[in-house]
Amino acid sequence: MAKLPPGSKLPSFIQSYHWFRNTPSWMDQCTAKFGDIFTLRLPFSPPFIVVHNPEHIKAIFTADPDVLHGGEANYLLEPLTGKNSLMLQDGANHLKLRKLLLPPFHGERMQAYGETIATLTEQMLDRWQAGKHLSVLDEMHQLTQKVIIKTIFGVTESVKFNQLDSLLTNFSNALSKPASGFLAIKPSSAQTMMAMALKKFNVGSMRFQPGKLLPWYPLTQALHELNEFLFAEFADRRASNTPDRTDILSLLMAARHDDGSALNDWELRDQMVTVLPAGHETTTSALGWVFYFLLNNPQAEQRVRDELSRVTQGKPLQISQLSQLEYLDAILKESLRLYPVATGTPRLVKQPLRLGAYEIPAGAMLFVSTYLANRNPAVFAEPELFKPERFMEKRYSTTEYIPYGGGTRRCIGAAFAHYEIKIIMATLLQRVEFVADPLVKVTVGRRANIFLAPSHGMPIVIKAVKAKAANWQAK
Numbered sequence: 001m002a003k004l005p006p007g008s009k010l011p012s013f014i015q016s017y018h019w020f021r022n023t024p025s026w027m028d029q030c031t032a033k034f035g036d037i038f039t040l041r042l043p044f045s046p047p048f049i050v051v052h053n054p055e056h057i058k059a060i061f062t063a064d065p066d067v068l069h070g071g072e073a074n075y076l077l078e079p080l081t082g083k084n085s086l087m088l089q090d091g092a093n094h095l096k097l098r099k100l101l102l103p104p105f106h107g108e109r110m111q112a113y114g115e116t117i118a119t120l121t122e123q124m125l126d127r128w129q130a131g132k133h134l135s136v137l138d139e140m141h142q143l144t145q146k147v148i149i150k151t152i153f154g155v156t157e158s159v160k161f162n163q164l165d166s167l168l169t170n171f172s173n174a175l176s177k178p179a180s181g182f183l184a185i186k187p188s189s190a191q192t193m194m195a196m197a198l199k200k201f202n203v204g205s206m207r208f209q210p211g212k213l214l215p216w217y218p219l220t221q222a223l224h225e226l227n228e229f230l231f232a233e234f235a236d237r238r239a240s241n242t243p244d245r246t247d248i249l250s251l252l253m254a255a256r257h258d259d260g261s262a263l264n265d266w267e268l269r270d271q272m273v274t275v276l277p278a279g280h281e282t283t284t285s286a287l288g289w290v291f292y293f294l295l296n297n298p299q300a301e302q303r304v305r306d307e308l309s310r311v312t313q314g315k316p317l318q319i320s321q322l323s324q325l326e327y328l329d330a331i332l333k334e335s336l337r338l339y340p341v342a343t344g345t346p347r348l349v350k351q352p353l354r355l356g357a358y359e360i361p362a363g364a365m366l367f368v369s370t371y372l373a374n375r376n377p378a379v380f381a382e383p384e385l386f387k388p389e390r391f392m393e394k395r396y397s398t399t400e401y402i403p404y405g406g407g408t409r410r411c412i413g414a415a416f417a418h419y420e421i422k423i424i425m426a427t428l429l430q431r432v433e434f435v436a437d438p439l440v441k442v443t444v445g446r447r448a449n450i451f452l453a454p455s456h457g458m459p460i461v462i463k464a465v466k467a468k469a470a471n472w473q474a475k
């Protein structure tokens with residue numbers, strides 16, 4: 001039985017150029033040539049097998065956690081998130097941590113965030129004016145970062161809030177610089193530590209700091225400052241003893257290991273540095289896609305505005321009405337179908353795994369392509385077209401429509417992201433009319449940071465902004 005599926009014979013550095021430069025079109029080309037399972041060769045990587053057939057996806061998402069390791073497959077994240085991050089765990093450790101982190105993202109806990117999300121959105125809109133040129137990605141980045149700090153992290157006190165807000169902004173800016181990629185090449189934090197040590201190495205009166213010359217210096221510096229803030233916050237919370245808090249950090253601080261010990265500072269820090277960026281870089285790009293598709297589909301924009309008027313009768317939207325906004329929901333799902341933000345999710349093969357005609361050997365990397373799965377013509381009629389209605393007519397299975405990955409590693413923030421994006425869009429569409437910026441041609445298919453996003457920051461021009469109608473009522 002064949003072990004590795006066919007794939008491009010191009011040198012690995014050329015394949016990796018296509019992979020990072022223009023993932024969607026490279027995926028499309030490989031699919032056209034090799035079918036629904038193919039092997040890429042990327043530098044510093046084991047054979048990289050891309051899959052998108054629902055049967056293969058099912059086999060992967062339901063595989064025994066000893067056979068496929070999603071945590072080990074994410075090793076490139078370690079210099080940023082640290083080794084304790086949920087994203088880097090496998091087996092029992094992974095399940096235990098997931099159980100701890102999940103509750104604030106679901107049910108009543110999550111519902112309680114609605115008012116905060118709407119208020120922060122209203123505050124953003126109060127700054128918007130007719131005639132202004134805006135970058136949707138910049139605006140949404142600021143907004144969703146504030147949302148995550150207030151809701152998930154539970155920082156509401158204004159001085160601390162502003163401090164964390166600016167630290168996270170520095171972190172994101174540093175992360176978006178191409179040089180930060182150097183940090184990810186090495187699968188250990190040794191590089192980070194070396195950079196930090198060099199940074200502190202001042203020579204004589206010139207105060208020469210060779211560490212500053214390292215290309216990844218801004219990122220290590222931003223991480224260092226963020227860590228210092230977090231460690232101070234852990235100490236403050238331990239001292240203040242407020243058992244009624246329900247944000248993630250408080251829950252993690254109250255959690256205990258099997259031996260009764262609490263999570264130490266580094267364990268806490270690693271989860272926070274995982275959830276803070278994962279929780280808003282993704283939603284930012286998703287919001288960028290919603291704008292992109294609304295602007296390119298005026299009928300869909302009109303229909304969603306009509307739906308909002310019908311449901312709210314021109315009054316401020318109530319949280320209980322959110323579930324009636326079916327077309328808005330379908331627009332979000334369809335945007336994430338066509339451009340799923342994260343192009344896929346990896347699993348490292350620990351024991352041989354049968355996928356169709358192939359016996360995938362231990363040591364290979366599997367990559368479930370969300371982008372290709374969500375465009376599978378056997379599942380989605382006219383897959384290239386933006387047709388939100390398809391989600392109102394049919395339910396797709398968890399191996400057919402997979403923007404949030406799947407199995408025991410499915411995104412823990414999926415429900416939260418959906419809820420947040422719908423509140424932001426509903427609040428915004430009630431007050432704002434916008435058009436595409438005529439001076440900029442937006443292109444698709446490139447990454448912003450590590451995620452797929454429309455180009456040029458998704459520019460728009462504001463046509464009109466209505467005053468805030470009345471206070472949001474969370475019911």
Ligand code: HEM
Pocket residue numbers: 070086087098152274275278279280282283286340341342344345346370403404405406407408409410411412413414416417
């Ligand atoms: C539109 C928004 C989002 C998209 C498209 C998205 C997508 C994904 C994907 C594809 C995965 C990998 C799943 C897998 O390996 O099978 C993932 C994992 C994860 N996401 Fe999200 N995500 C989004 C929003 C969020 C939010 C809002 C948070 C937190 C506040 C979050 C936190 C996480 C975490 C912690 C994991 C790791 C889960 C694990 O390993 O068990 N994500 N996400």
